[in-house]
Amino acid sequence: MNKLALKQSPQTLTDQILKFILTKKVVHYSDLMDYTGCSRKTIAKYLKQAEVVAARYQVSLIRKRGHGIYLAGDQSALLANIGVTAPYQQESEEERRLDILTMLIKLEKPILLDDLAEHFYISHSTLERDLRVLKKEYNLQYQSTNSGIQFVGLEKDKRMLLGKVLQKYWGQKVTQSLKTGQMRRNFTVPANFFQYVDKETLHQAQQAMQEFAELVNININEYQYESLLIHITIAFQRIKKGEFLSKGEEHQAPALIAQHTTKLVEILTRIFKCEIPQAEVAYLNIHVMAIEDGYINLDGPDSLRPKLVKWLKNSLREYDEELLKNLGLHLIPALSRIQQGVFISNPYLDKIKTNFPVAFDKSLELALELQKEFSVRLPENEIAYLALHFESFIERSQVKLHEVRIAIVCSTGYGTAALLKQRIQEKLPTLEIVATLSVAELIDAAPAADLVVSTIPLKLQGTAVMTVSPFLSEKELELLQITANRIQKDKYARHAFASLLSPTCIITKTKAANKEEAIVQITQRMVAAGFVEEQMTQSALDRERLASTVINEIAIPHGDLKNVKKPVIGIMTSATGIKWGKDTIYTVFFVALNRQVEDEMDDIYSYFYEVIQNGAMLRKLRTAQTVEAVITLLSD
Structure with a gap:
């Protein structure tokens, strides 16, 4: 068996020894020493306690030289009752899995799956399920051999696993001092987790973090504070047990130790009353540098x-x-x-x-x-x-999308404008009034609105205008509602179309000379981005041979919809033109839609038809220099 070295209460260890003997039938001192990590003298002491417990159920604990240690008598009552007081029978599935994880971290040799299952009194299939869950949730890495399974990783990997356990289960509250009024974080863990996290170590780590946070001039956010506190707690719990990082485990540690790290080390050395090895300092430095990278460089000259x-x-x-x-x-x-x-x-x-x-x-x-x-x-x-x-x-x-933005322009003063605004808000509350302007203000700056409601005739480029009387009659209200509905429908259609544009599937200033080159280029870009299958290229080429997809100076190639993985509209532009059979085109819209957008299909094609009939927009598209410019033209 394997050395467990688990920190347990005397009663728990006594029960575990009894369960071990019940499982193995006959054991020896060496088995119990290996199983518990205790000395022969300590085992003898616990066997005396186990003998008393067994006697309560009319079972004798026999120690016979040359034969071993075993139980005699009807053991069913003992087995049933020892299960009630034994820790693993009382644990939840999650607690058992955490015990399995920490046991594998602590073992120095492989352990057979059967022995591991027996230790936790679970079936082989339950153990395998637990291991799969641990691998998924905590990324537990282990190797299986004929000798059993064993944790794979260095000391830093063990700490990372223990840190994930701690991070998942501890709670935080913020308290304010009655004396100073100062706000402080306070982290706690459930009582049953103190077998993984020593209460005193956690308290000391929090004290160190509070001093560090007050001392340094860095805004430490919640993620960073929690990560560093977890690292300190786990690290010093391991250091107290003589488990140190080896050289080279610093994980891409910077050559220079940050000034803030030096301050933190001074605080930790004083609070924990121990010297911190250089490898541990380097690993602490990683966490401090992560804080500095996330804060100091955010808006600096070399900012990412x-x-x-x-x-x-x-x-x-x-x-x-x-x-x-x-x-x-x-x-x-x-x-x-x-x-x-x-x-x-x-x-x-x-x-x-x-x-x-x-x-x-x-x-x-x-x-x-x-x-x-x-x-x-x-x-x-x-x-x-x-x-x-x-x-x-x-x-x-x-x-x-639900809002139609309206600007009100009134030439007869703010009183009339306020009345007009109030009437629109009362009768048509779904409309958003973004501005109320005088004519002079309108001349200075045109409003960012979908519709301008004006008491004087206006003609604006790119913005709809509705002329009304200052008192807004019922007929005008009805017309305003109809106009707003049309604008809203257009916005929906534009949004439905724009949502299918992907920067990865837009090519500007293409060098493609003909339709074959163009189709290959755009479809391969869509394949690489994960929107269509590889077969889409040949499908589109075959479709184009049946009939040309040219409309005026644009082409709208497409292939079999079964080759569409995710709906998208690919776009290719050329300022000089692409030879498309007998025609020359300047813009390609590769339409790759499927049933995922079936409900929006009418809106998509409604806006698409507006685009291909808008000569001014198409002329701007062909000369667009960037992908962002293409998206802006088609979305705004």
């Missing part, structure tokens, strides 16, 4: 933020400035954390996946693109946090 925002614009199908800002603020420290091996938990993971599936899918797509661009794999917890930003964006977009 502008580059990241530019990349996000080219990678996202649709966005607004707030989404770009929020994703940037989250991703900069997140990328730093992950590159440094620092991970966070997300207690809302399952709820986010269940309640916001569309947002989570968008977040997952972005995570895949991030992995390609930055060679960093975002864990599911981080992806779920990003999904919250996407959900906010989706809800903002839906609100905007």
Whole structure:
């Protein structure tokens, strides 16, 4: 058997020894010493206690030289009752799995699955299921051989696993001192978790973090504070037991130790009253540097933020400035954390996946693109946090779609304008009035509105105008409602079309000389982005041979919808023209739709027809220099 070295109460250890003997039938001192990690003298003491417990159920504990240690008598009552007081029978599935995880971390040799299952009094299939759950939830790595299974990893990997356990189960509350009025964080863990986290160590770690946070001039957010506190707690619990990081485990540690790290080490040395090895200092430095990277460099001259925002614009199908800002603020420290091996938990993971599936899918797509661009794999917890930003964006977009923005222009003074505004708000409350202007104010700056309601005749470029009387008759109200409904329908259609545009499937200034080159180029771009199958290229070429898809100076090629994985409209532009059979075209719209957008198909094609009949827009498209310019033209 294997040395367990589990910290247990005397009663618990006595019960475990009895259960071990009940399972193995006959054992020896060496088996019990190996099983418990206790000395022969300590085992003898616990056997005396076990003998007393067994006697209560008319069972004798026999120690016979040359034969071993075993139980005599009817053991059914003992087995039934010892199960009630034994810890593993009282544990939940999750607690048992955590015990399995910590046991595997502590074992120095492989352990047979049968022995592991017997130790926890579970079946072989239950153990295998527990191991699968641990691998999925905590990324537990182990290897299986003829000798059994054994944890695979270094000391830093053990700490990372224990940190994930701690992070999942501890709670935080903020308290205010009655004397000073100062606000302080206070972290606690459930009582049954003190076998994994020593209460005194956690208290000392919190004391150190509070001093550190007050001393340094860094805004430490919740993720960073929690991650560093977990690391300190786990690290010093391991250090107290003589478990140190070996040289080379610092995980890409910077050559120079940050000034803030030096301050933290001084605080920890004083509070824990021990010297901290250099490898441990280097690992602490990683966490401190992750905090500094996420805070100091955010808006500095070498900031990653502008580059990241530019990349996000080219990678996202649709966005607004707030989404770009929020994703940037989250991703900069997140990328730093992950590159440094620092991970966070997300207690809302399952709820986010269940309640916001569309947002989570968008977040997952972005995570895949991030992995390609930055060679960093975002864990599911981080992806779920990003999904919250996407959900906010989706809800903002839906609100905007429902709103028709109106500006009121009145030449007879603010009194009349206020009356007109009040009447519209009362009769048509779904309309959003964004401005009330005089003629002079209108001349200075045109309002950002879908419709201008004016008491004087106006003619504006690109904005609908409705002329009404200052008192707004019932007939005018009815006409205003009809006009607003039409504008709203147009906005829906434009949004439905724009939602199918992906920066990865737009090519400007193409060098394609003919339709074959153009179709291959655009479809291969769509294949690489994961929107269509490889067969789409040949399908579109075959379709084009049957009949040309040219309309005026644009082409609308398409292939078999069975080759569409996700609906998208690919776009290709050329300022010089592409030879398309007998014609020359300047813009290609590759339409790849399927049943996923069946309910929106009318809106999509309604706006698409407006686009292809808009000569001015098509002329701007052919000369667009950037992907962003194409999306702006087709979305605004």
